Amino acid sequence: MSRRTRAGNGTAVAVLTAVVALGNLQGSTADAQTVEDVSTPSRTCQGKQPHGSVAGRGAPEENTPLERTLTHVDKLAHGRHSAVFTDLVLDEDEVSLDIYRIPSEPFDTAVCDAAEKGVTLRLHDRDINEKDLNTLLDLISEDMSRWDGTFTMRQVGLDGTGYIEIGVDDPGTAEPILRKAYGERNAKYLRVGYAAQAYLL
Known part of the structure; x- marks a missing residue:
């Protein structure tokens, strides 16, 4: 690999x-x-x-x-x-x-x-540059605790190919909410998936 x-x-x-x-x-x-x-x-x-x-x-x-x-x-x-x-x-x-x-x-x-x-x-x-992608990433990162009680956002970061990967506890609940929250234009850059709770070793 x-x-x-x-x-x-x-x-x-x-x-x-x-x-x-x-x-x-x-x-x-x-x-x-x-x-x-x-x-x-x-x-x-x-x-x-x-x-x-x-x-x-x-x-x-x-x-x-x-x-x-x-x-x-x-x-x-x-x-x-x-x-x-x-x-x-x-x-x-x-x-x-x-x-x-x-x-x-x-x-x-x-x-x-x-x-x-x-x-x-x-x-x-792609149809977005690094600066605009990072601006969207920062916005999502600032909102990490915004969704508490509905779902838990655990991870967010760039995947290297022009998308933002978002790790949550409940993708089925989170994905439509996040896509609506950040608008149709930005939704196509989001990749929402399950992420286990992170623990300090």
Whole structure:
């Protein structure tokens, strides 16, 4: 099984742990989704840059082509192309990046041109950028105790592919309430599922 991590908020490599145990979500549209389940890429490109030629200048020799490509893509995504970037998922086993963005030829060209040999980039269409997705995430996070007595919201975080995963004790009750509360426009970004109560060890 591939180990997937995500880049975000200016961090080149950040483990996908927006919340504890998001992988425990069960019984909803959030069930064990893989990148392939979520969407089909609209464009795929193979890296052509010689090893060590991008972003990694001066970086430790142990850095891999995937890490160097990720560093450069992250700079593009949080720099001049931030208005179109949504999120990304890294797959070390496949030596690939799945990039979620609002379709943009300049961004697509820039990231494909940045990829080193041996690295595959898959570009997926979304209609929301990272800033707006994080704004919605913050709003939901601030409301975590709002629903007490109706259902319990236990976890909330980004899934890396342009959606917000919400873990609750009763998905059947929670999902229609949350979709109505945040509006039709935002509802399509929500993935509501069951999450067990978290306990401190």
